[in-house]
Amino acid sequence: MAPESERNLVERNPDGSLTSETLKRAMKAFRKRLKLARLDDESRLGHEALTRGGRSTISGVRPPEQYPQEVWDRLVELGRLRAIGHGLFEVVEQNAG
Numbered sequence: 001m002a003p004e005s006e007r008n009l010v011e012r013n014p015d016g017s018l019t020s021e022t023l024k025r026a027m028k029a030f031r032k033r034l035k036l037a038r039l040d041d042e043s044r045l046g047h048e049a050l051t052r053g054g055r056s057t058i059s060g061v062r063p064p065e066q067y068p069q070e071v072w073d074r075l076v077e078l079g080r081l082r083a084i085g086h087g088l089f090e091v092v093e094q095n096a097g
Contacts, residue, residue: 009022009025009026009066009067010022010067010068010071018070018071018074022067022071023071023074023075023078023080026063026064026067026071026072026075027075027080027081029063029064029066029067030061030063030064030075030081030089030091031091033061033062033063033064034058034060034061034090034091037056037058037061038056038058039056041056041057041058042055042056059084059090060084060088060089060090061088061089062087062088062089063081063089072089075089076089079092080092080094
């Protein structure tokens with residue numbers, strides 16, 4: 001049985017597939033985690049003393065555990081994320097046009 005918090009986050013269509021709203025929320029949570037990881041990396045000590053910090057080289061993170069692996073696998077299938085190994089994922093940038 002799924003934990004209570006997971007049931008609230010993961011909604012399914014009548015056919016059992018994940019709803020687009022669930023996938024949108026998962027992507028938003030993933031992007032927020034990636035943003036926070038980059039900000040944390042950029043604010044750490046060890047960059048040039050006279051600069052405002054360095055650019056983060058973080059391109060991928062572990063996805064939030066509030067969503068099951070099935071959600072992340074589906075986002076990979078849809079081309080929104082790319083698995084980069086060791087449980088890490090990165091955002092696939094969508095080209096406009």
